[in-house]
Amino acid sequence: MPGRILVVDDVATNRLILKAKLAAAYYDVLEADCGQAAFDAALAEQPDVILLDINMPDMDGYTVCEMLKSCPETSHIPVVMITVHSAPKERIRGLSVGADDFLVKPINDMALFARVRNLLRVKMVFDELKLRDSTSKELGLTGFLETFEEAEANRSTVMLAPAAGAQGEAWKKEISKMLQVDVIGTCSEREALNMARFEQPDAIIVHQRLMEDGDSLRLISALRARSETRQAVMIYVVSDGSIETAATALDLGTSDYVMEPFEPEELIIRLRTQLRRKREFERLRSNVRDGLKMAVIDPLTGLYNxxxxxxxxxxxxxxxxxxxxxxxxxxxxxxxxxxxxxxxxxxxxxxxxxxxxxxxxxxxxxxxxxxxxxxxxxxxxxxxxxxxxxxxxxxxxxxxxxxxxxxxxxxxxxxxxxxxxxxxxxxxxxxxxxxxxxxxxxxxxxxxxxxxxxxxxxxx
Ligand SMILES: [Mg+2]
Structure with missing residues (x-):
């Protein structure tokens, strides 16, 4: 999968190392050596993913990320922050300003590539939808279609596949406290599969170890393959601390992962980011799908409706x-x-x-x-x-x-x-x-x- 990646770091050697790794995997690499240069490059070059160093002399990565996320021309570009130590507090701060993930120096190749592949997939879908949506905007049709969509938008449903009943209850409590969503618990791989079919949840949180000896990676693949849950957000909770496990989950189609132990806030911010992205995708998709014709034309006569x-x-x-x-x-x-x-x-x-x-x-x-x-x-x-x-x-x-x-x-x-x-x-x-x-x-x-x-x- 080709892609353009902007590497931002104030230290030339760090940029070189990352550039060599990415170029070897056939990615196009752009470079920036400070926060301002990063923002300018993102605006002008529209890269597919940004790898952003947190510690830089002119402004820190959080500030750069905030700038990127508040500018309409760059807000959709995924950002991965690069840091020397990834304390929960730092992660929460970065996620709160809109970063998609963190990588800790020295960067693990498997973690890097799995995340880049995952974000490129997201970005490609987004670009495609955005392009089609701009056509309908040019035709002056989206204004009221969006209003129509909003009227139909309903509360999100989050389904849990935890490692134990008590864990499920704890997650449910934390999520309900901070997000306006409906939460459904499940107690086995089998139940999760059935429930997903009936409830069509917007998001699914899957623990690595499932109850009744379920296989969590198999569950993810199955959910991704099914039409009812293909568009659902999936967050994988890694319990063995292994980056390989996380990388596999991402490649199987998980939207995001979190490593145990984690602060509840981290899971919730990741969930919220993913749900927002899903809503944006849905809005774009429905503008495109029904958009234009279906929403305004009577199919029998070809007249406006x-x-x-x-x-x-x-x-x-x-x-x-x-x-x-x-x-x-x-x-x-x-x-x-x-x-x-x-x-x-x-x-x-x-x-x-x-x-x-x-x-x-x-x-x-x-x-x-x-x-x-x-x-x-x-x-x-x-x-x-x-x-x-x-x-x-x-x-x-x-x-x-x-x-x-x-x-x-x-x-x-x-x-x-x-x-x-x-x-x-x-x-x-x-x-x-x-x-x-x-x-x-x-x-x-x-x-x-x-x-x-x-x-x-x-x-x-
Ligand atoms: Mg630095």
């Missing part, structure tokens, strides 16, 4: 206010549509909806918003259009449906009509929902007066 229409209408209202022009809102509903579905079948119904959408689009301007609001109900919003234009266009739309039969696959001619209700928006920044309601009332007027009609809402 209600969610998009409501959002976009707000912009039309604001613009009308800015340029002091009226705009037209039309609600339309296919007459007796249910009968088509009932007598001709749903395929014919779908064909009618598609053909209807097509005819509407052919008869409005490019700047007009056309949306399917649900079922056989459609919305057209025309910016910069007063009642004269609205009258003309709505009549044209009504005729475009009535004048030509819709032909089903089997050749049946269907005579379709549409009822239309129009409301005129005034340039004073009204509420889109109110205007839709007015157009709906006018639509009801058309329906009750015999259908295949256009009615205008009369302002009180």
């Amino acid at each position: 209600r969610r998009y229409a409501t959002q976009h209408m707000q912009k039309i209202v604001e613009r009308a206010d800015n340029i002091q022009k009226e705009f037209a809102v039309m609600m339309m509903d296919l007459d007796r549509f249910k009968r088509i579905n009932d007598t001709e079948g749903h395929d014919a119904g779908d064909m009618v909806l598609k053909e209807f959408s097509h005819r509407i689009q052919e008869n409005v301007r490019g700047v007009d918003l056309v949306a399917r609001m649900g079922g056989e109900e459609f919305l057209v919003v025309m910016p910069d259009a007063g009642s004269m234009v609205a009258k003309h266009v709505s009549e044209r739309l009504r005729r475009a449906i009535e004048s030509k039969p819709f032909i089903t696959k089997s050749g049946t001619e269907l005579h379709i009509t549409v009822s239309i209700g129009v409301a005129i928006g005034q340039p004073d920044g009204g509420d889109p929902a109110d205007l839709i309601k007015c157009a709906d009332m006018a639509l009801y007027q058309s329906k009750s007066s015999g259908r295949n009609l256009v009615s205008f809402h009369q302002a009180a």
Whole structure:
């Protein structure tokens, strides 16, 4: 796996040693000899991982890490701190400012490479998602998608696979004290596997020694391979003090590890960092996945859906206010549509909806918003259009449906009509929902007066 690694150390020999090791493993290595140079290089070169010395004359590694993490252009780059002694207090301080891990000098090669591989995997996924997300940002769609995601975001669930029941209880107590999460305990490898399938936890903490002689590394591999837990955060608790064990766990797909004995705070900060990263990934993924199309387009007709229409209408209202022009809102509903579905079948119904959408689009301007609001109900919003234009266009739309039969696959001619209700928006920044309601009332007027009609809402 190729990757660009920025090595930061004030001592040239230390940089040389690290550079030689990394270059031998085919990584590209960049160097910086002080905190400021590190920050500048990170900004300009966008490395995939930063190995950061803590003790430097101009500013210490904690400060550099804080700078990196608070700058939007560098905050996503993983940082591994390099230190001469790794006391719990130092580790907690480093993790708190956003570092991903610590390596102690002299650096153990296995620990170094396992961690670098682990962080490169994370960074690659992030880069890919970020790239796709920027496309949707350029299309101006993420703003409300994020809000939508937030509304759906729920509390995280953390599952525990401890070495003993008492340990599980202790972890649960510490985690619940500091994080707003739900915690589930398990008491064997088997139970952990089953529970993971049902609960789909966001994070799983696995102790090296499992109860009932379970195999913790096997558990990790299984969880990583399963679709329900593939994206879950996993933290491995190493009890034998062996860096080889930790390296193996990382290579099997653990997100992070902690060595016993540890301060509860360290585990919790690591867990919190991983959960945040997972949330960020989820946000990016869902922006990409549903993003663009699924979130705003009605799959049957290719028109915008209600969610998009409501959002976009707000912009039309604001613009009308800015340029002091009226705009037209039309609600339309296919007459007796249910009968088509009932007598001709749903395929014919779908064909009618598609053909209807097509005819509407052919008869409005490019700047007009056309949306399917649900079922056989459609919305057209025309910016910069007063009642004269609205009258003309709505009549044209009504005729475009009535004048030509819709032909089903089997050749049946269907005579379709549409009822239309129009409301005129005034340039004073009204509420889109109110205007839709007015157009709906006018639509009801058309329906009750015999259908295949256009009615205008009369302002009180
Ligand atoms: Mg130093």
